[in-house]
Each structure stands twice: as C-alpha cells, then as structure tokens.
Amino acid sequence: MTCTIVVKIGTSSLTQSETGNLALSTLATLVETLTDLRRNGNRVVLVSSGAMGVGRDRLGLTERPRAIALKQAVAAVGQGRLIRVYDDLFTTLKQPIAQVLLTRGDLVQRSGYVNAYNTFQQLLKLGVIPIVNENDTVAVDELRFGDNDTLSALVASLVEADWLFMLTDVESLYSADPRSNPHAKPIHLVTNIQQLQEFQVEVGSSRSSWGTGGMITKIEAARIATSSGVRTVITDGKHPTNLKKILSGDAIGTQFEPQSRPVNSRRHWIANVLVPMGKLYLDPGAIKAIKEGGKSLLAAGIIRVEGEFNPNDSVQLCDNESQEFARGLVNYSSSEMQKIKGCHSEQIPEILGYYGAETVIHRDNLVIV
C-alpha cells in the first residue's frame, strides 16, 4: 500500500560532528531511499535543516552565531548551497525536487494555510519531492516555527501524512538523555503522549552543537503530528535505509501511535499553527462546561484577561493554576473583554454600547489541548 511520508533530517545527521562538513554518504543514502520510496508510488516530503550548519561551514565560522542578523545571513548562505547539493544528488536519479521555504506567518492566515496545502498537493501530484525548511533569512521572532521538528509536524498535518520520520543523532527516545545518563533505556512504542509522564521520561536540554531544539521539540512535534492522525517515528539519521524497514514493520527507533480520533484541520490550525496573543483565566464552572460539556465560553466565566488581542485572534484558556487546557478564537478584543469579564451575556450591549456576539468564544472555534 502506498502512503504519504514526511521525513525530517536534523543538522546533527546532515553534518559531520568533527569538521562540520556535509555528511555526504548519509545524504546520498537518504536521497536514494526517498527516491525509491517515491518510485514505489509513495508521496514524499523532506524537511531538511542544515542551512545554518552549511552556511557556517562555508563562511569558516567556528562559533554558533548569536546575533539575529548574523544567524539570518549565515542561513541565507547555507540554504542555497544545501539545495544545490540536494538537487545534484536527486537529479542524478532523475527525481525532481522543489524548494519550499515557510514561516509561521505564511500559515497563520487561514487563506495562506489553504494555499500552502494546495501547492503541496500539486507538487506531490507532479511526483516532485518538496524540500522544506524555515525561511530563516526573513522569519521574525514572533512568527517563527523556531525549530524544524515543529515545522515537520505542521507540514505532516498539512499534507495529511500517514508517517512522520524525525531523523536525528540518537537511535530513539530514551528514558533519559543518553549523553548524560549511560543507564538510559530506549523506548520503542508510545501509544499516547501522556505515557511519557507515567514512564517518567527525562528529556535533557542537550542537543548537537548545531542542532536547535533537542529532544523536547521532537516530543512536542510527535504530540502535534499524532493528534492529527500521523504515525511518528524518532530514529537514527545515519541509516536512512531503515525508513524502508520501519515501513515494512520493523521495530526500529521510537514509534508514536496516531490518535484514534484525530482533530480536524481547522481545529488543528487553531491549536497548533496560530500564535496565541493572550490568556483568559476561567472559573471552575466555565472550565467544566467547556471540558466536559463541549460548550462555548461566555463572559461570565472569565476571571482575568491577559495580553492584547483583537477579535478572531487566538488565546489560551487557563485554569487558576495557570495551566492551559484549551485554545480558541475570540469574538471580542482584550479591551472589550476587560469590560465584560464576569458579566452575563445580556449585559454586554449595555456595557459596550453595541450588540456583539453572545459568546466570547464559540464552541466551533474552541479546541481542548
């Protein structure tokens, strides 16, 4: 059976740790593997990091740049080189590719999200392998994905993938960071992300010298992807041929099972793509009505409003321990919300001087997270 596969490869697998040069044999094997998968009728997307790593190698920088403008310049140098190498390798096998550079800002407008969806569909229909990276050179802080693990999960949801593979420098997720804990044990199967708490998995903050997110962002990416119904695997990037073995059923790496009832595309967009602009703290009655009753949020249930936002912006809904439990699109601005919080819906026209929506967040625009 053919399927849609997203493969993310991190800087740690693409470059040699000692020299920072491209790991050519890994890249060549990856390109051969993806081309084979494509020829067997699968739809394949590659999310490739490496712009910064290749850029710094080309410029002979020995330290990780800190200033944003320098990082953006280094990525601009590296991205062109990286895609050139991919194009040369894929062209040898007569496999067409496309470069897709995205920022979160491109997806936060629903129309932009749908447009990106259509472009990916068209590329896949043409038999092209899109090679995706964050558009590091122009991305501004508030509208960055920040790391390619998150980007790969959002791309996997966008293209309605069956599989997301995150290739990295460890064979799997371990019970603790294997760099600092030699007794850490590999974890093979995660049926539900909450299990990681039960297993008391320790996620260290260490990462490869040019990597960005470490294991934390991979787990968050697995949460996003599995909630959209995408089976997710964390595995070693040095052996890309393992992808075929995993697809044939071998238990290599850590596999995260997809949720049996995935959220739909619009709810996924509200929960994972939009950047929340504020927080609403709710009373226990409102929390119960939303969590257990699937109800809309009314002004009466709001205790406190934080942040500055406009109608249709996304906000986080929190309990009194500041724990987020849902996200939604608001019908009122933060200044309006400050005036109507705690009030009954019938009082809203009198307080604001005009008739607005009865609900603060309609249940169709609310997602439990």
Ligand SMILES: Nc1ncnc2c1ncn2[C@@H]1O[C@H](COP(=O)(O)OP(=O)(O)O)[C@@H](O)[C@H]1O
């Ligand atoms: N529980 C854990 N299991 C496995 N690896 C972990 C864990 N906690 C932290 N890590 C670290 O995450 C690193 C991989 O992340 P990163 O360097 O960002 O890779 P990439 O460049 O492939 O995205 C590993 O080298 C490992 O040290």
Ligand SMILES: N[C@@H](CCC(=O)OP(=O)(O)O)C(=O)O
């Ligand atoms: N967009 C950046 C990659 C950011 C990133 O997440 O890197 P990594 O942790 O190596 O996957 C680049 O191309 O250098």
